[in-house]
Amino acid sequence: MSNLKVNIAGVEFKNPIITASGTFGFGKEYGEFYPLSALGGICTKGLTLKKREGNPPPRVAETYGGMLNSVGLQNPGIEHYLAEDDKRLAKEDVVVIANIAGSTLDDYIAIGERINDSNADMVELNISCPNVKQGGMAFGVLPKNVEEVTRAVKNVCRKPVITKLSPNVSCIADNARAAEAGGADAVSLINTLSGMAVNYKTRRPVLANNNGGLSGPCVKPVALKMVWECFNAVKIPIIGLGGITKYTDVLEFMICGARAVQVGTANFTDPTAAYDIARDLEKYVEENGMDINDLVGTLILN
Amino acid sequence: MKDRIATVVKNVPVADGIWSMTIAFDDIEEIKGAQFLDIKLPDPSKVLRRPFCICDFDKENKTADVCYAVVGEGTKVLSGVKAGEKLNVLLPLGNGYVPKGNKIMLIGGGMGTAVLPAVVTANPGKEFHAFIGFANKGKVVLEKELGEKCASVTVATDDGSYGKKGFVTTVAREAADVLKPDEILVCGPEVMYKAIRKCFDGSGIPVYVSLEQRMGCGIGACLVCNCKVKRADGEGYVRVCKDGPVFLLDEVVL
Numbered sequence: 138m139s140n141l142k143v144n145i146a147g148v149e150f151k152n153p154i155i156t157a158s159g160t161f162g163f164g165k166e167y168g169e170f171y172p173l174s175a176l177g178g179i180c181t182k183g184l185t186l187k188k189r190e191g192n193p194p195p196r197v198a199e200t201y202g203g204m205l206n207s208v209g210l211q212n213p214g215i216e217h218y219l220a221e222d223d224k225r226l227a228k229e230d231v232v233v234i235a236n237i238a239g240s241t242l243d244d245y246i247a248i249g250e251r252i253n254d255s256n257a258d259m260v261e262l263n264i265s266c267p268n269v270k271q272g273g274m275a276f277g278v279l280p281k282n283v284e285e286v287t288r289a290v291k292n293v294c295r296k297p298v299i300t301k302l303s304p305n306v307s308c309i310a311d312n313a314r315a316a317e318a319g320g321a322d323a324v325s326l327i328n329t330l331s332g333m334a335v336n337y338k339t340r341r342p343v344l345a346n347n348n349g350g351l352s353g354p355c356v357k358p359v360a361l362k363m364v365w366e367c368f369n370a371v372k373i374p375i376i377g378l379g380g381i382t383k384y385t386d387v388l389e390f391m392i393c394g395a396r397a398v399q400v401g402t403a404n405f406t407d408p409t410a411a412y413d414i415a416r417d418l419e420k421y422v423e424e425n426g427m428d429i430n431d432l433v434g435t436l437i438l439n
Numbered sequence: 440m441k442d443r444i445a446t447v448v449k450n451v452p453v454a455d456g457i458w459s460m461t462i463a464f465d466d467i468e469e470i471k472g473a474q475f476l477d478i479k480l481p482d483p484s485k486v487l488r489r490p491f492c493i494c495d496f497d498k499e500n501k502t503a504d505v506c507y508a509v510v511g512e513g514t515k516v517l518s519g520v521k522a523g524e525k526l527n528v529l530l531p532l533g534n535g536y537v538p539k540g541n542k543i544m545l546i547g548g549g550m551g552t553a554v555l556p557a558v559v560t561a562n563p564g565k566e567f568h569a570f571i572g573f574a575n576k577g578k579v580v581l582e583k584e585l586g587e588k589c590a591s592v593t594v595a596t597d598d599g600s601y602g603k604k605g606f607v608t609t610v611a612r613e614a615a616d617v618l619k620p621d622e623i624l625v626c627g628p629e630v631m632y633k634a635i636r637k638c639f640d641g642s643g644i645p646v647y648v649s650l651e652q653r654m655g656c657g658i659g660a661c662l663v664c665n666c667k668v669k670r671a672d673g674e675g676y677v678r679v680c681k682d683g684p685v686f687l688l689d690e691v692v693l
Contacts, residue, residue: 159661160655160656160660160661161660162659162660162661162662165659165660166656166658166659166660166681167658167660169658170442182662190675190676191662191665191676194652194653194663194664194665194666195652195653195663196653196662196663196664196665197487197653197654197655197661197663197664198653199485199486199487199513201484202483202484202486203486204486204487204655206655206661206663208661208662208663211662211665211676353486354483354486402486403486404656404660405486405487405488405655405656405657405661406479406486406487406488407442407479407527408442408529408656408658409442
């Protein structure tokens with residue numbers, strides 16, 4: 138009997154495909170291409186207590202096999218989400234993960250508490266956005282901060298909490314352990330890698346913000362290694378992401394220890410990417426009569 | 440809005456560094472002027488689609504035209520696509536431009552001119568006067584196409600090597616006093632919008648602009664292509680791909 142269902146912290150996903158925060162808005166636009174119920178889950182755009190305007194444009198630069206973004210957490214704020222998007226998403230037969238962010242510890246506590254009033258199934262803690270000047274990265278770098286912010290949110294939030302980890306750190310496994318020690322129900326990784334694109338004619342960075350977060354197929358090897366490192370460091374489930382464009386990428390991430398995956402940049406290349414990957418994965422699992430969970434962490438080192 | 444496989448019918452150079460491509464679809468829905476399409480490049484190292492305005496379209500033959508300058512790696516790849524090859528294309532995207540008036544002045548600067556023919560095709564029965572400006576004679580495109588559709592076409596070049604000498608904004612401003620258009624649509628570089636704002640300030644004629652910005656998803660989800668506008672509720676970012684690309688010039692923060 139084949140099986141594509143996965144379970145993360147008590148929440149069942151009909152398949153391990155989740156769309157990554159920041160690439161999928163609140164599901165409305167992509168919902169015009171396919172039913173969101175075809176996916177395991179969706180991660181919302183990062184939400185903050187108050188509306189954020191984000192960084193000045195240009196906010197995107199294509200790089201070889203990837204792209205840099207510097208959106209800077211533009212979002213309408215948690216109250217707007219609760220009033221406009223929460224109920225619509227609750228009607229969809231898909232796991233909804235609310236991605237939340239803050240600039241200070243108090244921000245995280247306040248939004249972690251406010252999100253209890255939403256219909257979201259889970260919360261993803263964005264402590265690693267490289268495009269926000271204060272907070273953001275600061276919380277995601279040092280293990281003690283990762284532990285502190287995770288614990289603070291866990292203390293007030295009644296929903297399962299996923300801590301999203303930054304790859305721009307000295308040892309991501311230490312940060313996964315810190316998230317686990319802080320009470321995280323799961324970790325997701327990797328967020329974007331800090332980078333820069335330069336125009337040789339103007340001698341200026343392409344992005345108005347100068348730096349941005351690198352994503353897309355070019356980061357996949359980095360992400361796979363980090364997922365494997367974290368798999369060997371913690372007992373809580375791992376959601377893997379970074380450069381997934383096809384179902385074989387999903388298999389690779391799961392073999393390295395991911396229990397589910399997120400699809401991000403691929404949504405831009407093909408608006409139906411996440412849908413296509415889920416269907417292809419389903420076909421593969423059926424053809425092989427396998428339980429997808431049996432793949433998790435089965436990497437055989439040379 | 441749909442993601443579909445289309446066939447390239449034609450892809451040829453038409454001026455100095457400028458190409459024209461015709462794409463055929465199995466079906467094509469209602470297209471408004473100044474809407475755009477988003478092409479997936481046949482090169483896996485390019486993860487972002489390339490948005491282009493729909494230069495013109497033919498409902499009967501189910502084709503859309505794209506007129507583009509080869510300026511970077513993406514357009515270089517696109518210029519290498521041969522007739523008969525397939526492309527993955529998303530269209531029609533964006534709000535588009537639906538004129539309310541009957542006598543419309545169209546102003547195009549450089550490749551911004553590529554927005555104009557579809558506006559005329561999508562609005563039969565209205566009177567269009569096109570003013571198109573280019574750096575020099577070698578860059579002039581779409582004069583003939585616009586000539587077949589519009590009541591008049593005036594070409595200006597910065598160096599005077601073709602048509603009237605000078606900036607198209609100046610030429611259009613002078614003509615507006617005689618033509619007295621109900622509305623104006625402008626597409627060109629940002630510097631041109633600043634000039635237009637200056638010379639049409641106080642004219643009472645509504646001026647619309649079609650903006651350009653580097654895009655991610657092209658459908659309104661990723662928030663990378665934003666531009667700043669000033670509205671009753673204050674200044675803020677809006678999405679060029681979904682809320683635009685057409686905005687009232689008065690509300691755009693330049």
